[in-house]
Amino acid sequence: MALATRLTQLLGIAHPVVQAPMAGGMTTPELVAAVSNAGALGSFAAATTAPAAIRSQVAAIRAATDRPFAVNLFVLAPTEAKPSEVAFANALLAKYRLELGMETNAAPPAKWAEDFEAQFETVLDLAPPVFSSTFGAIGARKTAALKARGVFVIGTATNVAEAKTLESQGVDAILAQGAEAGGHRGTFVGKFEDSLIGTMVLVPQIVDAVKVPVIAAGGIMDGRGLAAALSLGASAAAMGTAFLAAPEAGTHALHKEALGKIDDTGTGVTRAVSGRHARGVRTRYFDEMAPHAAELPAYPVTNALTTQLRAEAAKQGKTDLMVMWAGQGARMATTRPAAQIVAETVEQAEAVLGALRGTR
Numbered sequence: 001m002a003l004a005t006r007l008t009q010l011l012g013i014a015h016p017v018v019q020a021p022m023a024g025g026m027t028t029p030e031l032v033a034a035v036s037n038a039g040a041l042g043s044f045a046a047a048t049t050a051p052a053a054i055r056s057q058v059a060a061i062r063a064a065t066d067r068p069f070a071v072n073l074f075v076l077a078p079t080e081a082k083p084s085e086v087a088f089a090n091a092l093l094a095k096y097r098l099e100l101g102m103e104t105n106a107a108p109p110a111k112w113a114e115d116f117e118a119q120f121e122t123v124l125d126l127a128p129p130v131f132s133s134t135f136g137a138i139g140a141r142k143t144a145a146l147k148a149r150g151v152f153v154i155g156t157a158t159n160v161a162e163a164k165t166l167e168s169q170g171v172d173a174i175l176a177q178g179a180e181a182g183g184h185r186g187t188f189v190g191k192f193e194d195s196l197i198g199t200m201v202l203v204p205q206i207v208d209a210v211k212v213p214v215i216a217a218g219g220i221m222d223g224r225g226l227a228a229a230l231s232l233g234a235s236a237a238a239m240g241t242a243f244l245a246a247p248e249a250g251t252h253a254l255h256k257e258a259l260g261k262i263d264d265t266g267t268g269v270t271r272a273v274s275g276r277h278a279r280g281v282r283t284r285y286f287d288e289m290a291p292h293a294a295e296l297p298a299y300p301v302t303n304a305l306t307t308q309l310r311a312e313a314a315k316q317g318k319t320d321l322m323v324m325w326a327g328q329g330a331r332m333a334t335t336r337p338a339a340q341i342v343a344e345t346v347e348q349a350e351a352v353l354g355a356l357r358g359t360r
């Protein structure tokens with residue numbers, strides 16, 4: 001085990017690589033199992049999945065691998081939406097609905113989001129080897145309940161204060177999410193813009209502030225990134241965007257294609273899609289909605305109000321209205337089987353670190 005770390009030892013995995021959780025149908029049981037079978041840690045993003053489907057997907061993962069894997073949730077409080085804010089958002093979205101040939105007055109969704117408490121109870125009952133979460137801290141009681149069931153608990157931090165909060169609640173490891181990362185920002189302490197901290201400086205500051213192992217995330221696309229993360233004191237690298245183009249990932253074909261088309265300046269952070277800041281391929285929608293983004297209702301209300309619109313845009317192949325979450329390293333994502341991504345990343349990191357030591 002050339003790249004053994006505290007985390008690989010605690011989890012009993014061969015490689016210090018985590019396939020980051022990515023909600024929206026990307027983390028199919030095939031992807032999660034392929035990554036875990038390759039000796040890394042696969043993660044099933046269950047945030048937008050109902051309890052019954054969480055059970056069936058976890059069963060499918062368990063049928064495909066006997067290695068450790070993670071289940072991930074968004075920490076959400078029950079949602080209330082003011083009719084006035086819903087009307088405001090709908091008025092702004094009407095133009096796009098019209099453009100896609102949809103009803104301009106969308107029917108209100110049956111629920112704004114899956115009930116976090118019900119999802120959590122389901123995951124607790126299923127007791128996957130690893131639980132991870134973002135958007136907040138689950139609290140000491142829930143953390144202890146998971147650990148009592150033998151579950152390894154990971155929390156997401158985008159600044160040092162969040163990392164310390166998570167550690168004080170008893171988490172086993174912290175995922176440090178740098179500003180480069182694709183998808184939603186996990187920030188729950190302070191303003192989101194204050195925590196757009198690059199992975200390069202976030203990881204060592206969190207490593208210095210906590211005793212538990214740290215997983216670096218954000219812009220890690222290959223073995224050079226993994227070697228850098230380990231050099232900064234991380235116990236593993238979590239890679240999201242790098243796995244988006246894998247054949248096992250449930251990513252829309254045009255989303256996969258877009259990754260290779262944009263350059264290093266091609267992503268942006270917007271609040272206009274979901275009501276929470278997230279990084280993705282910059283589109284006409286991002287640009288046109290920028291002046292209004294701050295006034296839209298908070299997650300999950302805006303997320304629910306744009307769901308059908310995004311699905312319709314994807315169906316019609318209109319990439320300017322599609323949502324394609326991706327990190328700043330998107331251009332470096334290549335279509336390779338997940339097991340190959342893991343193997344080549346580890347091999348390259350070993351070579352980089354070996355060259356630095358001057359031993360190879």
Ligand SMILES: Cc1cc2nc3c(=O)[nH]c(=O)nc-3n(C[C@H](O)[C@H](O)[C@H](O)COP(=O)(O)O)c2cc1C
Nearest residue numbers: 020022023045134181182183218219240241325327
């Ligand atoms: C498409 C997509 C969806 C994501 N969904 C989730 C999620 O459901 N839960 C979560 O904790 N993080 C989510 N993230 C963030 C990733 O877990 C991780 O922090 C990020 O991918 C790391 O940066 P990278 O994309 O540059 O590798 C998502 C990221 C992407 C790209």
